[in-house]
Amino acid sequence: xxxxxxxxxxxxxxxxxxxxxxxxxxxxRQLVDDxxxxxxxxxxxxxxxxxxxxxxxxxxxxxxxPDAEGGETRREPRVFINPEIIARSDELSVYEExxxxxxxxxEEVERPARVRVRFIDLDGKLREEDAEGLYATxxxxxxxxxxxxxxxxxxxxxxxxxxMKKFTKAAKRGGE
Ligand code: GNR
Ligand code: NI
Numbered sequence: 001x002x003x004x005x006x007x008x009x010x011x012x013x014x015x016x017x018x019x020x021x022x023x024x025x026x027x028x029r030q031l032v033d034d035x036x037x038x039x040x041x042x043x044x045x046x047x048x049x050x051x052x053x054x055x056x057x058x059x060x061x062x063x064x065x066p067d068a069e070g071g072e073t074r075r076e077p078r079v080f081i082n083p084e085i086i087a088r089s090d091e092l093s094v095y096e097e098x099x100x101x102x103x104x105x106x107e108e109v110e111r112p113a114r115v116r117v118r119f120i121d122l123d124g125k126l127r128e129e130d131a132e133g134l135y136a137t138x139x140x141x142x143x144x145x146x147x148x149x150x151x152x153x154x155x156x157x158x159x160x161x162x163x164m165k166k167f168t169k170a171a172k173r174g175g176e
Contacts, residue, residue, distance in 0.1 A: 003034070006038060010171060016148055017055075021082055031056070035058070045061060045134070047060045058081055061077075081122070087115065094109065102151075110154070111136070
């Protein structure tokens with residue numbers, strides 16, 4: 001396992017449309033292992049492969065919350081390969097979203113409250129799941145990454161331009 005570098009706005013790779021995985025090879029398993037390590041280290045609740053500069057339709061996620069006693073968090077790792085949203089609720093819900101590729105910026109985004117997602121798991125098995133709450137928000141945020149879409153695309157042009165400008169300036173100064 002190794003940590004990979006998370007690419008940050010305004011890196012143009014974030015706008016790429018990722019390619020489907022044809023077969024779950026050892027290289028894909030290695031990528032998934034590295035994505036989990038990178039996601040837990042960040043820390044984040046989800047990660048799309050393009051965020052570590054791999055334009056492949058692979059997502060890792062772990063929505064487990066630390067327990068009240070402050071004990072060890074049980075990990076609930078989930079992997080989605082070639083995920084597709086096959087149904088969406090008419091009902092919408094609002095969550096304050098953040099993105100590891102747009103660090104320390106948070107805004108409310110409205111999305112369908114529930115979705116049904118079809119994907120391939122690490123064993124190459126086709127699966128379907130219903131998602132609601134944070135799971136629904138996160139899977140939509142991650143599938144957007146696979147299509148080169150970022151959560152700032154749902155904000156007003158004014159807000160998006162402000163964020164782009166801030167991160168473009170920061171990149172010119174050399175990161176910070
Ligand atoms: O860690 C993350 N938290 C989060 C919070 C609300 C909605 C979406 C997310 S995903 C984000 C990690 C990330 O950038 N995934 O692409
Ligand atoms: Ni993100």
